[in-house]
Amino acid sequence: MNKKEAAKYKDMLILLKARVRGDVEQLTDEALTGHDGASGANSPTHIAELGTDAYEQDFALRFVENDQEVLAEIEAALERIEEGTYGVCESCKEAGRAPSKSQIRKTRLKAIPYARNCIECERKREELSI
Numbered sequence: 001m002n003k004k005e006a007a008k009y010k011d012m013l014i015l016l017k018a019r020v021r022g023d024v025e026q027l028t029d030e031a032l033t034g035h036d037g038a039s040g041a042n043s044p045t046h047i048a049e050l051g052t053d054a055y056e057q058d059f060a061l062r063f064v065e066n067d068q069e070v071l072a073e074i075e076a077a078l079e080r081i082e083e084g085t086y087g088v089c090e091s092c093k094e095a096g097r098a099p100s101k102s103q104i105r106k107t108r109l110k111a112i113p114y115a116r117n118c119i120e121c122e123r124k125r126e127e128l129s130i
């Protein structure tokens with residue numbers, strides 16, 4: 001991937017980071033104060049029916065955890081851009097494939113700019129984790 005292209009993905013990652021981080025702050029506030037304001041109507045009813053605050057708090061914090069994971073992935077992707085290894089599938093590289101045959105497809109990067117693996121490797125990983 002050339003520098004101009006990498007810069008484009010860098011912009012996407014920075015935008016995504018800002019968005020995710022905004023969501024994290026909002027979610028953390030809600031989770032810790034217990035005030036869900038006007039958004040209460042968005043809670044699935046079956047969770048409300050369970051009725052325990054602890055459960056709801058745990059549930060909300062779990063979303064935050066996922067966002068933190070995404071943020072970590074975004075940071076890692078930004079580092080790969082700096083290193084010039086962005087867009088190369090880590091699993092393919094580990095398997096010893098040539099860099100030219102380890103590229104993550106552009107359509108995938110556009111959908112998930114922080115993807116570490118090409119779709120083929122990701123599928124294999126998912127199959128293994130089931």
Ligand SMILES: [Zn+2]
Pocket residue numbers: 089090091092093102117118119120121122
């Ligand atoms: Zn791969």
